[in-house]
Amino acid sequence: MNKRNKNKHSEKKNLLIYAHYYIPDTASTGQILRELAEGMLDRFNITVICVVPSYLGTVEEKYKTQKYYFEEINGVKILRIRVPEFSKANKISRVKNILAYFFGAMSATFKVGKMDYVFSISQPPILGGLLGVWGKWMKHAKFIYNIQDFNPEQVMAVNYSKNKLIIGAMMWFDKFSCKRSDLIITVGRDLVETVNRRFKGKKVPKTVMINNWIDEKEIYPVEADHPKIVEFKKKYELKEKFIFMYSGNIGLYYDLENLLKVIEKFPVGTKAADGREVVFAFVGAGSVLDKLALYQREHHMDNVVFIPYQAKEDLIYSLNAADVHWCVNAKGIKGVSCPSKYYGIAAVGKPVIGLQEKGTEVRGIIEETRGGLCGEPGDYKTVEKNIGWFIENAGAEELEQMGSRGRENLVKNLTREVSVNKYAEEILKL
Secondary structure (H helix, E strand, O other), rough: OOOHHHHHHHEEEEEEEEEEOOOOOOOOOHHHHHHHHHHHHOOOEEEEEEEEEOOOOOOOOOOOOOEEEEEEOOOOEEEEOOOOOOOOOOHHHHHHHHHHHHHHHHHHHOOOOOOOOOEOOOOOHHHHHHHHHHHHHHOOEEEEEEEEEEEOOOHHOOOOOOOHHHHHHHHHHHHHHHHHOEEEEEOOOOHHHHEEEEEOOOOOOOEEEEEEEOOOOOOOOOOOOOHHHHHHHHOOOOOOOEEEEOOOOOOOOHHHHEEEEHHHOOOOOEOHHHHHHOEEEEOOOOOOOHHHHHHHHOOOOOEEEEEEEEEEOHHHHHHHOEEEEEOOOOOOOOEEOOOOOHHHHHOOOOOOOOOOOOOOOOHHHHHHHHEEEEHHHOOOHHHHHHHHHHOOOOOHHHHHHHHHHHHHHHHHOEEEEHHHHHHHHHHHOO
């Protein structure tokens, strides 16, 4: 028996994952990679190379003394790289931080043993793919490139840079990573189309689509009178309010500044149909948070509340506290990025206001399940109309049914187990 088990264990393939962030960091990609790694441990011995916990810019003292830190979490071996602290609002400090990870990860590759597969994610932009190519070459391994966001397409969509030389170089390098991959796994139907478009249908790298997910056993509907939800609402003065919630990265790719201008049309004291006062809560952090907070103060929008990231174990309660959730992208993000926050919204069974272009993965899911109301990014009149509809229908059964349909679809088609199994099967086919 022991011998058989030993042989079974020795048959497991070795998989190296390059993850910019990994738990306990709150980055959505870090959470997905944690669940992916832990979910594949029955088929692979897994090592993760990532940064020391630092998603919000600060580094704990215990991670400031060495260049590398070796850990093990839930059976996954982790090699952490020390990086400098940074401010999300300061481009230079962010670049220094990212480059420290990139070069640190290249060196760290020599500190892990033989690998059969190398798996990298499209974070940080361009460099994530290049790390995968590096790992493939250094370890003589098969390379799986997981594209969560396409760059430079994302940079172009939000006008982060208009420098044609920089954008051209970014495209060349990321196409180089795609060509060197043995498999591209991306997260939406519209993102698969982007791969085909990049290569104009010729010599297109092998690409499959696997949805992101949330652990539906970890995040699920909770009654509104749960003590933790009551405590959350009390802490942030949300008690007895009708809550529109945005939960996640408050960054460049969501057009949140213009969204705030639409929200301004619903002044303090606006009442929902069931008598509750309407409030708009933004939970998270990111590069445009300070701008939003300044606008809110200058325009005396006291019905807009900013709430810090919640600990992972408390996410279930903050998500459940909302009556309606935002799931938004800026214009031009179609085929470029797929908002993972949708899966958490569906998991807690809440209706959605979607701002997604037609043909995008998440808009398709929302419309197919009739789980909310959608509009095109930039169509602010429709945004205003949809906010108004939810206010006028607060307390109605249709809102509850919208949320229930989203949850039912998630449990049937978008579970962690389904997606993780697809990943393992696709990798083992190589």
